[in-house]
Amino acid sequence: xxxxxxxxxxxxxxxxxxxxxxxxxxxxxxxxxxxxxxxxxxxxxxxxxxxxxxxxxxxxxxxxxxxxxxxxxxxxxxxxxxxxxxxxxxxxxxxxxxxxxxxxxxxxxxxxxxxxxxxxxxxxxxxxxxxxxxxxxxxxxxxxxxxxxxxxxxxxxxxxxxxxxxxxxxxxxxxxxxxxxxxxxxxxxxxxxxxxxxxxxxxxxxxxxxxxxxxxxxxxxxxxxxxxxxxxxxxxxxxxxxxxxxxxxxxxxxxxxxxxxxxxxxxxxxxxxxxxxxxxxxxxxxxxxxxxxxxxxxxxxxxxxxxxxxxxxxxxxxxxxxxxxxxxxxxxxxxxxxxxxxxxxxxxxxxxxxxxxxxxxxxxxxxxxxxxxxxxxxxxxxxxxxxxxxxxxxxxxxxxxxxxxxxxxxxxxxxxxxxxxxxxxxxxxxxxxxxxxxxxxxxxx
Amino acid sequence: xxxxxxxxxxxxxxxxxxxxxxxxxxxxxxxxxxxxxxxxxxxxxxxxxxxxxxxxxxxxxxxxxxxxxxxxxxxxxxxxxxxxxxxxxxxxxxxxxxxxxxxxxxxxxxxxxxxxxxxxxxxxxxxxxxxxxxxxxxxxxxxxxxxxxxxxxxxxxxxxxxxxxxxxxxxxxxxxxxxxxxxxxxxxxxxxxxxxxxxxxxxxxxxxxxxxxxxxxxxxxxxxxxxxxxxxxxxxxxxxxxxxxxxxxxxxxxxxxxxxxxxxxxxxxxxxxxxxxxxxxxxxxxxxxxxxxxxxxxxxxxxxxxxxxxxxxxxxxxxxxxxxxxxxxxxxxxxxxxxxxxxxxxxxxxxxxxxxxxxxxxxxxxxxxxxxxxxxxxxxxxxxxxxxxxxxxxxxxxxxxxxxxxxxxxxxxxxxxxxxxxxxxxxxxxxxxxxxxxxxxxxxx
Numbered sequence: 010x011x012x013x014x015x016x017x018x019x020x021x022x023x024x025x026x027x028x029x030x031x032x033x034x035x036x037x038x039x040x041x042x043x044x045x046x047x048x049x050x051x052x053x054x055x056x057x058x059x060x061x062x063x064x065x066x067x068x069x070x071x072x073x074x075x076x077x078x079x080x081x082x083x084x085x086x087x088x089x090x091x092x093x094x095x096x097x098x099x100x101x102x103x104x105x106x107x108x109x110x111x112x113x114x115x116x117x118x119x120x121x122x123x124x125x126x127x128x129x130x131x132x133x134x135x136x137x138x139x140x141x142x143x144x145x146x147x148x149x150x151x152x153x154x155x156x157x158x159x160x161x162x163x164x165x166x167x168x169x170x171x172x173x174x175x176x177x178x179x180x181x182x183x184x185x186x187x188x189x190x191x192x193x194x195x196x197x198x199x200x201x202x203x204x205x206x207x208x209x210x211x212x213x214x215x216x217x218x219x220x221x222x223x224x225x226x227x228x229x230x231x232x233x234x235x236x237x238x239x240x241x242x243x244x245x246x247x248x249x250x251x252x253x254x255x256x257x258x259x260x261x262x263x264x265x266x267x268x269x270x271x272x273x274x275x276x277x278x279x280x281x282x283x284x285x286x287x288x289x290x291x292x293x294x295x296x297x298x299x300x301x302x303x304x305x306x307x308x309x310x311x312x313x314x315x316x317x318x319x320x321x322x323x324x325x326x327x328x329x330x331x332x333x334x335x336x337x338x339x340x341x342x343x344x345x346x347x348x349x350x351x352x353x354x355x356x357x358x359x360x361x362x363x364x365x366x367x368x369x370x371x372x373x374x375x376x377x378x379x380x381x382x383x384x385x386x387x388x389x390x391x392x393x394x395x396x397x398x399x400x401x402x403x404x405x406x407x408x409x410x411x412x413x414x415x416x417x418x419x420x421x422x423x424x425x426x427x428x429x430x431x432x433x434x435x436x437x438x439x440x441x442x443x444x445x446x447x448x449x450x451x452x453x454x
Numbered sequence: 455x456x457x458x459x460x461x462x463x464x465x466x467x468x469x470x471x472x473x474x475x476x477x478x479x480x481x482x483x484x485x486x487x488x489x490x491x492x493x494x495x496x497x498x499x500x501x502x503x504x505x506x507x508x509x510x511x512x513x514x515x516x517x518x519x520x521x522x523x524x525x526x527x528x529x530x531x532x533x534x535x536x537x538x539x540x541x542x543x544x545x546x547x548x549x550x551x552x553x554x555x556x557x558x559x560x561x562x563x564x565x566x567x568x569x570x571x572x573x574x575x576x577x578x579x580x581x582x583x584x585x586x587x588x589x590x591x592x593x594x595x596x597x598x599x600x601x602x603x604x605x606x607x608x609x610x611x612x613x614x615x616x617x618x619x620x621x622x623x624x625x626x627x628x629x630x631x632x633x634x635x636x637x638x639x640x641x642x643x644x645x646x647x648x649x650x651x652x653x654x655x656x657x658x659x660x661x662x663x664x665x666x667x668x669x670x671x672x673x674x675x676x677x678x679x680x681x682x683x684x685x686x687x688x689x690x691x692x693x694x695x696x697x698x699x700x701x702x703x704x705x706x707x708x709x710x711x712x713x714x715x716x717x718x719x720x721x722x723x724x725x726x727x728x729x730x731x732x733x734x735x736x737x738x739x740x741x742x743x744x745x746x747x748x749x750x751x752x753x754x755x756x757x758x759x760x761x762x763x764x765x766x767x768x769x770x771x772x773x774x775x776x777x778x779x780x781x782x783x784x785x786x787x788x789x790x791x792x793x794x795x796x797x798x799x800x801x802x803x804x805x806x807x808x809x810x811x812x813x814x815x816x817x818x819x820x821x822x823x824x825x826x827x828x829x830x831x832x833x834x835x836x837x838x839x840x841x842x843x844x845x846x847x848x849x850x851x852x853x854x855x856x857x858x859x860x861x862x863x864x865x866x867x868x869x870x871x872x873x874x875x876x877x878x879x880x881x882x883x884x885x886x887x888x889x890x891x892x893x894x895x896x897x898x899x
Contacts, residue, residue, distance in 0.1 A: 090844035094779075094793040127834035135766070293848070295789040322848035323835045328773060334539075335737035336781075344740040348539040389572035390768045390852075391882045392531070393887030395896065399535035403767035407835075408853035435602035435837045442838030442875070451840065 011041060011049040013061035018042040018417075021053055021242060021382060023067030026397055028074050028357045028372040032350065034397060040072055045192075050373045059408040066320050071397055072413060074135025074372050074386040075380035076326040077360035078316030080226075080264040080285035082140045084120030086127070087112070087441050088319040091451065097294060104254045104449075105319065110140070117142035119150035119437040124324060124435045127427055129155065131325045131407020134380040134415045137262070137314070137364055139199045139226060141170040142179075147188050147196070154420055158364050159184070160226055162197030163214060165207050174210060178217065185221050190343055193416055194270045195261075195366070197224035202231070202237050203247045208254045209213070215256035224365050225256070229263035231295045236268045248273035257282050261361055266304070266312065267297040270444060274300070274307050283310045283363035284394035286355065288332045292314030298340045311361030325407040330356050334402050349402035370424070383412040456486060456494040458506035463487040463862075466498055468512030468828060471842055473519050473817040477604050479612055479796065479842060485517055487824040491898075492635075496500045503686070512828045516842055519817050520825035521580025522805035523772040525671075525709045525730035525759030527585045527596075529565030531572070531888055532557070533764040536896065542739060545597065549765060549894075554586070555614055556893050562587035565881040566594035567653035569769060571871055574600065576770045576852020579825035579860045580625045582707070582730070582759070584644045584671060587702045589625075592633050594639070599865055599873045603809050603823060605644030605671055608659060610652050619655060630666050638861055642669035642810070647676070647764050648692045649683050654697045660701035670701070674708035677741045678798060681713045693718035693804040702727050706810055709759065711749070712742040718802035719745070719752050727753045731800065733777045735761030744786045746778070747792060757808030770852040775801050794847035813849040828857040 013019050018041070025038030036096050039056050040137035041049035076131055092104035117140065128136060135156035138146050143161040150157040161170065161184060163177045171180040185196045198218040200206040204212075206227075206389065230236060230247040241248045248269055251257050259281035266277070266284045286301050304311055304420050313333055315324050323435050330352045337347040361371025370380045386394055413421035420428035447450070458464050463486070470483030472495055484501045486494035494501050503509050522552035535875040537549035562585065573581060577640050580601035583591050594600040606615065606629060608622045617676040630641045637847035645651040651672075662894070663670035675681060675692040684692045693714055711729045722729065729748050748760040749756055758778055760769050773795045782792040806816025815825045833837055835849050843883075865873035890896070 036888070053663065073868060086834075089840070090849060091840045093841065094790055097789060100789070109725065116563060123834050123837060130834065188722045205593075251734060289776075289780060292784040293789065295783040295791075297787065297788045298784060318835075318849075322844065325835065327849070328776070328851065331734075331773070332777065332780075335734060335777075336784075338740040339737040339743060340742045342742065344545070344738065345539055346740070386881065389531075389568050389575065389876065390763075390770065392568060392883050393534065395534070395536045395887065396538065399538045399767065403533060403538060404763075406770070406773065406851045406853060408851060435832065435834060438837050440841065446840070 011056045012042065013041050013058045015060055015062050016043060017048065017061045018065060019043045019056065019064045020065045020067055020072055020381065020383070021058065023070050023072040024397055025050060025373060026071055026073040027374065029374050031240060038072065040373055040381060042375050042417050047373060047375055047377050047379050050375060065412070068387070069386040071401065072385050073382050074134050075370065075382050075413065075415065076100050076356045076358045077312065077364065078128065078133050078136040078314050078324065079262065079312035079360045079363050080208060080287055081138055081314055081324060082138055082317030083124035083136065083138050083146060084117040084140050085319040086123045086318035086438060087116060087120040087445060088147045089322050091319065107449050108445050110212035111445055112141055112169060114142050114145045116441045118145040118149045119441050121146045122153060122429070123438040124318065125153035125155050126431050127324050129153070129224060129413055129420050129428060130424070130426055131327065131409065132382040132384070132410035133326050134382070135322065135366065135370055137226065141168060141204040144184060147184065147194050150194055151191060152429065154415055154418055155414060156363050156370060158197050158224060160197035161303065162201050163210060164201045164205040165210060178213065181217065183355065185223060186272060187406060195223065197226045198449040200228045201239065202235070202327045203250050204235050211251070211254060211256055218260055224262055225260050226262045226264065227249065228275065229266055230268045231265040233268050243368055245349055246270070247274055247406055252276045252280065260365065264298065265291065265296070267291055269300065273429045274304055277309050278307045280340065283312065285363060286311050286333065287314045287315045287316040288336050288353050289329055290320040292336065294320050298336055302337050302341065304350065308363050311355055313352070326356055327401070327407045328404045329407045348451040349398035352402050353398055379417040381409055381414040385411040456501045456893050457486065458486050458501060458503045459490060459883070459884045460505055460507050462493065462499065463508045463510060464503040464506040465510045465512055465517055465826065466503065467826070467840055468496065468515050468517040470818060471494060471516055471518040472819065473799065483517065484798045484824060485818055487862050488684065490823055492822050492824050493593070493822055495820060497780040503506070504586060513832065515831050516846065518827050518829065520827050521577050521702045521801045521815060522809065523578050523581040523769065523771055523807050524575065524707065524757035524759065524805045525761055526581055526583055526598050526734055526769060527762030528569035528581065528583050528591060529562040529585055530762035530764040531790065531883060532565040532890060533566045534767050536764065538877065548572050552894050553890050554643065556890055557614060558589045561586050562867040562885045563590040563594050563795035564886050566591045567598060567739070567879045567884040569598050569876070570594060571876050572769050573863050574598070574826065574873060575855065575856055575869070575871055577771065577827040577829070577855035577858060578769065578771050580815055580859060581826070582671065585847045586613060589629060592629065592639050595639055596636060599860055599863055601638045601815060601860060603640045603642050603669055605642035605740065607644055607646050607656060609650040610655060620845040623658065626662065642671045644671045646679070647673040650693050656696070656699060656701055665703055669707055669709045671709065672737060674711055674886055675713045675718065676710040679715050682799060688733055691715070691718055691747065693721050697725065698720045705810065709734065710744065712736055714745065719754065723748065723799065729755050730759045730808060731778065732759045732761040733781050734774055735765040737781065739765050743781060747786065748781050750796065755804050755807050756800055757805035769844050771801050772850045772852045775847045792854045794843035797847050798843055824859050825857055826859040829854050830856040
């Protein structure tokens, strides 16, 4: 019998989906949080909550680990819905790049705050970000109280954020040193992709990631066009190219991996590379369908992600899970592919592993940080309840999230954001959007 | 200047997305409803609301036509999440059919009430249903206050609902006569499919639909396996088979049409057949991807649907729109395929046309019935707003629906169901699920 202490928060009266190794579920379960850590997970009758500082009634809902978004560009909330249904080059060259050239620290901060509000309200407690002005991203994440891996995007040409690539490495080094002691923020080294980064840049980036022992995150094999370009330039596939220049390792998170073949998958496995799967973005941008079931079969760790809100257009990981479960079934013409359990793993424990955060988050286990979500099941679309995994993946959406804890702090309760002022975040974004619209001469509808 | 009367409801302060022929949008628009009909749609300054009985403030939200779900089996809420990620025959023979054999009038009524609650809350105002015990469906729809097309499923073997097929035709005839004068309910003749219905059944069904001038709704070309079976039996594709036996006509709604080729599409167009597209179910059951862009290009009217909640597993038409827009982009590797505007049409005006209800619903136009939805845009994931079509299709979900009117009656307001007791509907379903679980020996998780 675990005896709760005065400073403990005990969450009771819920179905606890732990996402531990065994996939344990406690139909009438409790979770106890002491400061930022989980100190009890199990049956309700295994804990004496009498002396607990607070008892939180989950009202029969599902108590689960916070979802982890392994790849996004949070501040692209600034461009959500700005230019959809266009050819990729039209989208990029005539819309996104001109709009991005207007970005600055304040806009990225505003965009990230809005994204944090959206993510928290929809049950995401941790995300991995690649963008410009990432010091603003880190500052926003810190202010919001989220867990995140953030890294400044690096490429061969000058950046609106830092200027030349030498400054980019300096910028990244400063980020690492500035945020090193933050308990919720991890800085990563993030070269954009093999097609926008020459081997020398990639090698230097890998060296820096090794030096500081931080993640190395890169877009990889997103489209057939990328493969053709890399083949043409280096005579090998994007994955083989990174293997050949010696930068693949377990610290590498490769985002997308849409256009990979069996040999590429073998390399990803061989080097312990982690993959971020972003099905909705890959569908919307018509990039293709990543062979995720084959990667998982081969033993590659795959985490789920939404990609940026300009190519999705939301950051709802519940909807992303639904899509991930369905797209591979139809692609393989196999209804048993990508079960609800598999997909929930990709959004929790495997996502944590993909980001190197599996000792901290990704499951409800004693000793882990308290990143916890309570999902309301007293809704028509969540009724009846036969199978919690099916319900979470195929029926739920982010709006069913009732309560969210990050690192032991209650950031959402009764569907209300407690962490910061949501009205201010939305107003801030509307001001940014008006400025961008005017600057690029955007005319709506 | 339209002058509102004392019995009028004027909805103001919203962005009106009309879905009329021209796709008109009024950025600061108003809609006026008198009893069950729309009497004004346009700019806010074109109406004098001074004498209106009630003014409803849309709070800057999107005012749009109610969504129309062109194909579902509403009462399959009874089996939501009961048996996912299984082989089709395992799902059907070992799970769904044994469970369905336990159905009766009361369970179907309970399942339909729950589905109506879910649909209303997520902005669906009209749906088309094919199932067993459809008199219970019609009664539930009537009690709920939804608009619907309902029809008893007919096939060559005996039904748990009506027994022999002769009784099935009698049952359908009784339905037609019983519900003939209901302003919200249309009865359709609904043979299951060419593989479960012999030509004689299909011909008789077509005759009855012609006799009463009602829709004829059928599953058609859902899988490659169906095509193979029909080819084997009749030496022609499912579509060609129906054309050859002379039952294709503008009153036919063909659901799924996944496995159709160019010649089939030509026949659908030639006979004015309407199609219901159900992408999430087709993905989840691994049926395939219907060539919807080709059908639309050929001039076939395609409406959107969710299919039943056992193969989706929700009835959220906003999420279905999102999936419909994305799946074809990736399938054709063309990001311009299936724009947000096209998809919204499939869920509104074209859906109404598919059901033969386009004189009543599907758009906000003077003279049409007042099936109206207000979508809240003051949420992080709906911010900023560049393009209403993109926002509705790619960012929204059903939970963003704030207010719903059906036939002029306010059935949802401030996200609360006013039409009937939602707690009772959920409790009723939980009791049904317990009974089914016990009967079939279901063990959860």
